[in-house]
Amino acid sequence: MKYNTELLHRVSLGDEIAFRKLFDAFHPNVYTTVFRITNDEYIAEDVVQDTFLKVWMNRVDLDEIENFEGWLYTIARNITFNILKKGKNYKQYLAEEGESSLLRIYSNTDYDVQDKDFQNLLQKAIHRLPPKQQQTYKLLKEQYLKRKEVAQILNVSPETVKYNIDQAMKSIRAYCLAHMKDMPLVLLLHFYSKYF
Structure with missing residues (x-):
């Protein structure tokens, strides 16, 4: 794992470029570790996002x-064990934990404005998707159904659902990143864990 004390020091001072480098360095291994425990790619990605959100919140240390x-x-x-304890309510748990942490930095008004902007952008990104991808996204991400359940509803294979x-x-993330370049990375990570 490539990082050094200088990189950590830069992150501790609020350097977002350094934070992104740290995120890129550790993201794959954290994801793989959590996936081995949960066998769920979506939970694994959520844990990665929330883990790095907590790193940013505690960067001064x-x-x-x-x-x-x-x-x-x-x-x-x-975070993984807390999610497993929460069961189906894990998304709400992550959203509440992340929002609580962010409100220590951003005022309620600032956060609410950014959140509303991101929700609007996310909806635009979803509406741009082809119909099958839209349906799949909504069933998995908004109704929290399992891949097999979605496959049955859409009358396709689980592999098609995954694809x-x-x-x-990929499309949603690319669209959101392209249209919110000025948003701090920590807010993007939070919104990803909250809405993705």
Whole structure:
């Protein structure tokens, strides 16, 4: 894992470019670790987003952490177990936890404006999807159905459902990133975990 104390120090000072480098370095391994525990790619991605949101919220302490990698995986493990305890309500749990943390930095008004902007942008991105991808996204991400359930409803194979949601997510993420370039990365991570 490539990172150094200088990178952590830059993150501790609020450097978003350094934070993005840290995220890129650790994202794959955190995702794989959580996926092994949950066997659920969507939960794994949510845990990654929320883990790095917590890293950002606690960035001022990064210089004091002797084993960053161990600390990071402890955060991811704790979030994972909390999600598993919450069952189907895990999305609400993540959203509430993330929002609570962000409100320590952003005022209610600022957060609400950004949240509304992101919701509008997300809806535009969803409406641009082909019909099958739209249906798949809504069933998986808004109704929280399992892949097999969606496959039965749409009368397609689970592999087709996976392909459609993967394509939908790529398209949505690309559209949102292209239209919210000035939004802080930490807010984007939060909104991804809240709405994706």
